[in-house]
Amino acid sequence: MIGIDLGTTYxxxxxxxxxxxxxxPNLFGDILTPSVVGVDEANDFLVGKPAKELLSVDPxxxxxxxxxxxxxxxxxxxxxxxYTPVELSSIVLSCLKNDAEMYLEExxxxxxxxxxxxxxxxxxxxxxxxxxxxxxxVMRIINEPTAAALAFGVVKKDEDKTxxxxxxxxGTFDVTVLEIFEGVLEVRxxxxxxxxxxxxxTQNLFEWVLKELGRHENDLEKNKKWANKLKAQCEAAxxxxxxxxxxTLSIPNPSGDENEKMPELVITQQKxxxxxxxLLDQMYSPLNRVLSDSRMSKDSVDExxxxxxxxxxxxxxxxxxxYFKQTPSSILHPxxxxxxxxxxxxxxxxxxxxxxxIVSTDVSSxxxxxxxxxxxxxxxxxxxxxxxxxxxxxxxxxxxxxVATIExxxxxxxxxxYQGESRKIENNHLLGEFKVEGIPPRLAGEEVVAIRFTYDLxxxxxxEATILxxxxxxS
Ligand code: ADP
Ligand code: MG
Numbered sequence: 001m002i003g004i005d006l007g008t009t010y011x012x013x014x015x016x017x018x019x020x021x022x023x024x025p026n027l028f029g030d031i032l033t034p035s036v037v038g039v040d041e042a043n044d045f046l047v048g049k050p051a052k053e054l055l056s057v058d059p060x061x062x063x064x065x066x067x068x069x070x071x072x073x074x075x076x077x078x079x080x081x082x083y084t085p086v087e088l089s090s091i092v093l094s095c096l097k098n099d100a101e102m103y104l105e106e107x108x109x110x111x112x113x114x115x116x117x118x119x120x121x122x123x124x125x126x127x128x129x130x131x132x133x134x135x136x137x138v139m140r141i142i143n144e145p146t147a148a149a150l151a152f153g154v155v156k157k158d159e160d161k162t163x164x165x166x167x168x169x170x171g172t173f174d175v176t177v178l179e180i181f182e183g184v185l186e187v188r189x190x191x192x193x194x195x196x197x198x199x200x201x202t203q204n205l206f207e208w209v210l211k212e213l214g215r216h217e218n219d220l221e222k223n224k225k226w227a228n229k230l231k232a233q234c235e236a237a238x239x240x241x242x243x244x245x246x247x248t249l250s251i252p253n254p255s256g257d258e259n260e261k262m263p264e265l266v267i268t269q270q271k272x273x274x275x276x277x278x279l280l281d282q283m284y285s286p287l288n289r290v291l292s293d294s295r296m297s298k299d300s301v302d303e304x305x306x307x308x309x310x311x312x313x314x315x316x317x318x319x320x321x322x323y324f325k326q327t328p329s330s331i332l333h334p335x336x337x338x339x340x341x342x343x344x345x346x347x348x349x350x351x352x353x354x355x356x357x358i359v360s361t362d363v364s365s366x367x368x369x370x371x372x373x374x375x376x377x378x379x380x381x382x383x384x385x386x387x388x389x390x391x392x393x394x395x396x397x398x399x400x401x402x403v404a405t406i407e408x409x410x411x412x413x414x415x416x417x418y419q420g421e422s423r424k425i426e427n428n429h430l431l432g433e434f435k436v437e438g439i440p441p442r443l444a445g446e447e448v449v450a451i452r453f454t455y456d457l458x459x460x461x462x463x464e465a466t467i468l469x470x471x472x473x474x475s
Pocket of ligand 2: 005007008144169170308338
């Protein structure tokens with residue numbers, strides 16, 4: 001009963017054993033494995049800690065943060081070859097699998113992997129593929145905040161309450177409202193941003209430091225080593241600010257000469273908040289939305305769970321306190337909770353007696369639908385979005401909508417599947433398309449195609465279209 005938290009910056013693997021989630025250390029004895037892949041001089045893969053170290057000295061030989069591109073069509077160059085985010089993720093997963101097998105002295109096969117609730121269909125499918133490439137059987141994809149809430153539910157079994165999970169990781173931000181009553185854990189709504197995380201705070205600090213030093217971004221191309229050392233200093237300073245009112249950055253010498261001391265730079269809590277004000281502001285709209293989608297008010301939230309390494313930042317904690325007028329709970333370990341939840345979900349799927357009273361339900365995080373034409377006056381205007389499954393519908397769900405032909409003798413319909421919240425498809429995200437052919441030619445509007453959307457427990461979508469008059473289907 002194994003679970004994996006495949007994070008943007010760090011990944012973890014856990015096992016549910018003797019009625020409890022336990023984290024499995026890697027070969028270095030660490031619980032956190034950096035989600036970084038590199039190649040050494042002999043062109044062999046390095047994963048985790050050694051890859052992260054390599055990244056800081058030679059960024060051309062290692063890659064991180066590729067989770068942000070899951071489901072996108074991009075490739076990275078590494079040691080002369082090109083890799084997709086799926087391949088890089090599968091290398092991280094293989095490493096976690098191998099290390100866990102060494103530790104447990106038994107094969108690891110069936111797993112649950114977590115993804116940000118806000119991940120779209122493409123990114124979920126990509127995550128599953130990465131698992132399979134790594135030789136794993138992915139029993140379920142679970143949303144990270146749901147996993148965190150499961151970890152919480154196991155700790156606080158007998159309390160019924162409304163919980164808000166605030167997950168700020170390295171690259172993504174997720175907020176989820178859940179209700180826990182009598183062992184049933186029901187996700188009400190989820191919202192978030194795929195490009196907002198702790199790494200963006202580090203980047204802003206880095207840019208501030210460059211400005212203070214009178215340097216430009218284009219100086220960095222020439223001196224990548226220096227830039228990376230400086231970035232590591234910014235990361236350290238950001239973490240220091242979690243503990244103290246100010247942090248001191250020692251600036252590496254651009255000439256590489258370590259004997260020649262550079263001046264130090266001090267960053268105060270106040271300044272840090274100021275340079276990250278725009279990032280902090282971006283947190284309000286997911287917070288507002290998750291509350292309105294779940295028809296909750298701020299004060300009906302009984303407990304706020306902080307998850308994700310970056311939720312430790314003081315500026316984030318005070319934002320939450322100001323917003324909810326309550327102190328977040330510190331019962332969960334921000335780095336471990338999601339991983340613990342994934343193996344709890346695995347135990348639930350394997351019907352482990354220790355979790356038999358827990359039931360959980362999740363929701364779709366995006367509205368899904370198709371592109372249609374609207375009749376405006378005598379003309380058909382293309383590009384309108386017809387939702388079929390609304391966001392925050394409880395999973396699994398299957399819904400059908402019917403569309404009619406719009407032209408005389410029309411024999412085919414293209415089904416363009418979109419995800420998004422806008423009335424116009426141009427603002428939404430195209431997930432896929434297919435053509436339904438063989439419609440009997442008749443008058444406009446006389447033929448009808450039923451489009452069925454099925455959203456499974458992994459948050460993965462299937463679409464099927466049926467011509468009603470001939471009963472022919474296509475998916
Ligand atoms: P992910 O799940 O996206 O991999 P994590 O939950 O592991 O992310 O969080 C990683 C982020 O948390 C990084 O941006 C890291 O800099 C930040 N972080 C970790 N520890 C601290 C800390 N003590 N103070 C501030 N930020 C931290
Ligand atoms: Mg995470």
